[in-house]
Amino acid sequence: MSTLEIFGFGASILIGVSLGLIGGGGSILTLPVLVYLLHLNPVTSTAYSLFIVGSTSLVGSFTYMRKELVNYQAAIVFAIPSFVAVYLTRKYLVPSIPSSLFTVGGFEFTKNVAIMVFFALVMLAASYSMIKDKKEAKGNDSEELKFNYPLIALEGGVVGILTGIVGAGGGFLIIPALVLLARLPMKMAVGTSLLIIAAKSLIGFVGDMSNMQVDWPFLLEFTALSVVGIFVGTYMSKYIPGEKLKKSFGWFVLVMGVYIIAKELMFS
Incomplete structure (x- = not known):
């Protein structure tokens, strides 16, 4: 096993830690x-x-x-349109996106490049959501919860499409x-988000199974390490302020997003 592969499997634990600490960020x-x-195709x-992310979030939601x-x-209310959107996507x-989209100045903009650049843009949006100071609209446990059904359902569909294209759970939008x-x-939003992420991610994966050969030993090993991470993250969340951690993670995501765009468009 190469050094990069060792780092890759080590990073799988950090994916779970992120989900356990802030209820999102795993797919980032x-x-x-x-x-x-790990040099897999995008x-x-x-x-x-x-x-x-789906399996790890499911364990965390328990x-x-x-x-x-x-x-x-x-x-x-959120999940039904999201399920439909992610499965169809x-x-x-x-699968319908062509392998080569267009060529500009000798640079071929391929399907793989497009997926990574789009994902990097999602990362930049996520980083802004995590870094900015915002006044939280706090729910009250004693109040009767009133739902804006059309808006919740609409955002569910949008997040489902996003999840389908880049494999992102979308916790930074769901919460x-x-x-x-x-x-x-x-706290209830985080718990509910984990359940939604789990269900729609796994349904999206089902939509893929007929289109590809799955390396189950690798996938289950990687997922098992991520599940270990979510237990670690959930334990650490008792001692680390969530907002401070979210901002630090947001800056990391911002740097990663810029790096991916630069690598795919300038140095590939």
């Missing part, structure tokens, strides 16, 4: 690790990312379920939607 790490450290990597910090009504949209539109308390 997963795709670059699979592509740049299309295959987005599929594997769905399984890894902790919140036991504490009754998952709102199933909000999860269903992985089943039909991604604000649940806090602002469903008025959930932050």
